[in-house]
Amino acid sequence: MTTPPVRARDLGFLLHDWLDLEALLAYPHFQDHSVETVDAMLDIAGRVAADTFLTHYKAADSQEPHLVEGQVRILPAIHQALAAFAEVGMFAAPFDAEVGGLQLPQLAYSAAMAQFMAANVATSAYPMLTTGNAKLLVRYASEALVKACALPEIEGRYFGTMCLSEPQAGSSLADIATRAVPDGDDGLGARYRLFGNKMWISGGDQDASENIIHLVLAKVPGPDGKLIPGTQGISLFVVPKVLVEGSEYAGQRNDVVVAGLNHKMGYRGTANCLLNFGEGAHYRPGGLAGAVGYRVGGMGQGLPIMFQMMNSARISVGLGAAMLGYRGYRLAVDYARDRRQGRPIGGRGGPPIAIIDHPDVRRLLLAQKAYAEGALALVLYCARLVDEELHGPAEGRDEAAGLLSLLTPIAKTWPSEWGLAANDLAIQVHGGYGYTRDFDVEQLYRDNRLNPIHEGTTGVQGLDLMGRKTLKDDGASLATLRHRVTATVERARHLPALADFAHVLDVTWARIGALVGHLKAAGDDVASLAQATSFLSAFGHAVVAWQWLDQAVVAGSLAATDDPDETAFRAGKLAACRFFFETEVPRVDVWLGIVGRRSDLTQTFDPAGF
C-alpha cells in the first residue's frame, strides 16, 4: 500500500479539529463540496504525491535540468508526475467553476499541495507557479487572454512563470531595465515588444508543457525614450513562449531564449533560468526582433498587480518550507525508532537502546515537530484567511484581508527559517548517515536553504512586517491578531496543563504591543527598521506560540477516546506546545530586547572595519 507523505491525522487535525473546514464549506461559494469530497481529494493527492512525486525526488536532484539546443530538458519523471497531477484535477482545484475549476477552498487546496510539496518540493514548483500565474490572469486580464493563456494553465497544458528579477535587480525591482515598446494591437489587446534579461526564472523553460506563459515586469519608455525611475514605471506583460490564439503571430515562437541555467545547491528539479527577451537572434515573430507581449492591467500598475501573485507565492514558499521540515521530521522519527545505539544514562549494560529513547534525541525530534507542524499550521491558517477574505461573510472580509496581510511575511519567513532548522536537526538525528546522499535528509536541507532567499529574503520580509505592516499601519490588524490571541489565552487559562503558557503568551503579546507603541512614539523609523529582522523573529515566534497553544487547547478539548493512537497523537500536540513554551518562547524576549534597544551599531559602523 502507498504511504502518503503526510499523515492523514496530521492534516485532519488541522483542517477539521483546529480550522473547522466544515464551517468554511458552509459558505455558498463552496456549496458543491463537503467534508467527504475534500477528504477524498486529500486522499487522492496523497496517493499521487507518493506514487509520482516522491518516487523521483532523488533522481531529480542528481539529474539536473540541462540545455539541448537552447531548450531546457527536465527529467521525464517530472513530466509524468505533472501529468498525473493534472489528471486528478489538481491544476483546476483552486479555480472557480466558471473557468473550469473545482472551486475548492484554499484551505483544502493547500492541504492537498502540502502533500505534493512534502513529496517533492521542486516538482511542485511548476504547478505552484502555474496556478499563481493563471489566478492573476483570471483576475486582471482580458477575456481573450484568459481564454488563450489561463484556461490551458487551469487544464495543466500550459505552465506559467513570474519574471521579476534581473541580474542587477533582485530585491530592488525599482531598478529593472527591461523595456516594453508599444507595437500596436491585435486580438489579444495592446501589444508590446519586450527587450531585456530576466534572472532566477523558475520554470523559465522546460519541456513538460505545451507552452509557457511568462508574466513579465517591464517599463514602457516615456516620450523621451527614457524609462521612468522607481517602481511607478513598471507595467505587467503576458509573454507566451509560443504565441497563442488571438495574436497576429499565433503559433510563432516568441523571441524569448534561455541564456543559461542556474546550477543550484538544491531545489534542482525546478529549472531556473536566465531568460533573454528580444535578442532577435533566434526567433523573430512577424519578422521582427522583440518578445511579443500583451499588457495586463493599467500602465504603471505592474507591481501592485504582480504582488497579488507574489503574496500568494510567499505563502506557498512557506508551505513548501514547512513540508520540507515536516518530511525530515518524519524521516528522523522513523530512523530514531529503528536505530539502536548506546545505553540509558546512568543505566548499566544491556543491549543498545533505540536512539529515540535518548532524551537529547527526543529534544531534536520535539524541536522538529514544533517547527514543522507549527509552520504547517501557520500556513494553513493563512489559507483559511484567503477563503474568509474572498468568500466569507461580508462583515469579516476586511478583517481577514488585514490579518492575512500582516501574517504574510511571517507565513513566508517562519517556515523558511525554522523548517530549515528542522532539516538541520533531522540530519543530526541521522548522524553520519544523514550527511550522505543515501538518505533524503541532506537533500531536504539543501532544498530548504532556498526558501529564506526567494520571493523576498528574510531581510525584505522583516522590513515589510515592521515598516509597511506595523510602523506605517493604523494598527487595526495587529489589534485583530491580539484579539484572537486573547481568545486563545482565555480558553487555555482554564486548562491546568496550559494555564502557565497562557499567562506567558499574554505577557509576550503585551510586550510586543508596548514595544510597537514605543517605536511609533519614538519616531525615527530608520533606527527602528535597522532592527527589523529581530522584530520579525520575535513576532514570528510569538504568532507560532499562540497557534501552538491554540492547537493544544483544541487537542485537549476533543471528545474522549479509547484509541491509543489518537491518545498518543493528542499527547504529542500537548508535548510540542510545552516544548515550544519551555524552549522557544524565551527567545522572544531576547529579540524584543534587541529591537527595543535600537542599537546604532549597524548604522554607524564603518564597513572598512570588516
Added chain:
Amino acid sequence: MTTPPVRARDLGFLLHDWLDLEALLAYPHFQDHSVETVDAMLDIAGRVAADTFLTHYKAADSQEPHLVEGQVRILPAIHQALAAFAEVGMFAAPFDAEVGGLQLPQLAYSAAMAQFMAANVATSAYPMLTTGNAKLLVRYASEALVKACALPEIEGRYFGTMCLSEPQAGSSLADIATRAVPDGDDGLGARYRLFGNKMWISGGDQDASENIIHLVLAKVPGPDGKLIPGTQGISLFVVPKVLVEGSEYAGQRNDVVVAGLNHKMGYRGTANCLLNFGEGAHYRPGGLAGAVGYRVGGMGQGLPIMFQMMNSARISVGLGAAMLGYRGYRLAVDYARDRRQGRPIGGRGGPPIAIIDHPDVRRLLLAQKAYAEGALALVLYCARLVDEELHGPAEGRDEAAGLLSLLTPIAKTWPSEWGLAANDLAIQVHGGYGYTRDFDVEQLYRDNRLNPIHEGTTGVQGLDLMGRKTLKDDGASLATLRHRVTATVERARHLPALADFAHVLDVTWARIGALVGHLKAAGDDVASLAQATSFLSAFGHAVVAWQWLDQAVVAGSLAATDDPDETAFRAGKLAACRFFFETEVPRVDVWLGIVGRRSDLTQTFDPAGF
C-alpha cells in the same frame, strides 16, 4: 600576487597581540624559533594554501573520490597540493626535532593550518589525520613502529587514519565488534589478526601517499573466545595498508579492503570509506586471512590512548569549522562591497548603493565576523594551552591541561555550530547567487555541516562538558576559567566602551557558577544531563563572550597608530565585541534558564506521540 586565504593581520593580532606568541617562544623547547621564523612559516603556508589548496576547492567537490578496481582514486590536484604541503615541511612542523620535526609551537602550527583549512578543508583532512596518527605513535608505540610508520608520516610519505566507528557503533564505541586475534610476534612486536568492519574512515583509502597507517580500535577475545563488553576490552592496533619494514610480511598488501565509499553532502575531497578488515578474499598476508596489526599500548588501553588523538582531532574539527566560517565571511564582505542594490531606507532616488551599506547586511556581516573570528580565537587559545601543558613552566602545566580538557568540547562544538551559522549568513548576503554553485559559499555551508557530527556529535560533546567535565569534576578547571574571566573583566572595567560588557560578563559567569553549584547540590545527574546541549550552548557563548571582550581590551590597548587600515581593524574588533554582547550574550540566559528548570519533558514523553 597570491592573496592568502586568511588576512595576515587577522592571524597576527591573535598570535602576537592577543596570545603573546613571543612569550611561548621563550620556552626552552621552542628556542630555535623566533617571531620572524614563525611569521615566515605562516607566510609560506598562506602562499601554498592559496596556490595549491584553494585552487582545487571546487574541482574536488564535483569530482568525487571513486573506486577503480578496489582502489580509491582522488583528484590529482589533491596529490599535488599535499606534495607541496610536505615540501614546505608542514607535515613535520608540529613534531619534535628528534623525530625529524620542526618543533613549532602548536599555536603557530594551528595558525598555519588555519590557512590550509580556510583554503580547502577536505584536502587539509589528510594531513590533519596523518599528524594526529603520528603523534599518537610517537608517544605510545615502540621504537620499531615509530620508525616504520610514524617517521614516514612525518615526512609526508605515508598518511594515517583513525578507525573507531563501525556501522552499528558510531557514538557508542563500547559496542565495537572488530576482533583482534593474537598471531605471535615479529620485529614490530605483538602481532594480531583483525576481523571486522570500520565505517566513516576519512582517508581510509586514497592514491596520494605511498602507504596508509590505520589506527584501529578492536577487541581481543578472552579465553572463552568472547569479546569483553563495554569499553574496557578495547585495545589499539596499527594496521598498515602495506606491511612495513620489521614485519614478517613486510611489503605484502594487508587484508584491508575498501567495501564502499560514502557519498557525502560536502567535504567531498576527503575520501570516506567503509573498510573491511580480515575478509581474506583479496589479500592474505603470509597466506592467511586477517588484517595484520600490531598492538600499541596495553591490553584494554585502546580507548584512553585513542582519545589523545581524538581530543586533538576535536580541536582540529573546531579549527576547520572556524575557517569555513571565516572564508565565507570574507567572501560575503567582498560581495557586499561590490554588489550594488537598493537605496538607503528613508533616502530618495540616487543610484543603487553597495549592499554593505544596508544595516541588515552589516548585521549579517557582523554576526559572521563575531562567529568566525570568535571561533578562530577560541581554537588558537586552546592551541596555546597545548603548548603550555607540554612545554610551559612546570607549575602551570596542570592548570593548562585542566583548562584545555574543559574547553575541548567547546572548541569542537562552538565553531562547528556557529561557523555553520556564519556560512548560512554568507549565503544570505549573496542572495540567489549564493545558492548557486557558481559561488563558493554554498559549498562552504555543505562542507561545514559535517562538523557538528564527526568526532563526537554536539549531543555527545554536551554530555562530556556537563557530565565528565562539570558534574563529575572537582571544579578546579572551572575555577581556573572563572579566574581568567575575572582578569579580563577587571581590565575591561576601566575602558569606557567596554565597562558595561564587563559587568554583563561578570554576571553571566556568576550565574553559570551558581547554576553548576545548584545542579551538583540537586543530585539526579540524569535529570541535569537531559539539558546537556543547552548547557553546552550557554557555556560556549559565555566562553566566546569572554574572549571577545578580551580581544576588545587588547585591541583598545595597543599603541596609537596613524595607519587607517589598522585603525579600521581595531574598530572592527570593538564592533564585533559590541555585536556579540548586544545580540548574542542575551541568548545565554535563555539556555541557562532551560538548564535550571530541568524540565522532564524529554525524559517522560512517550515517543508514540511523535
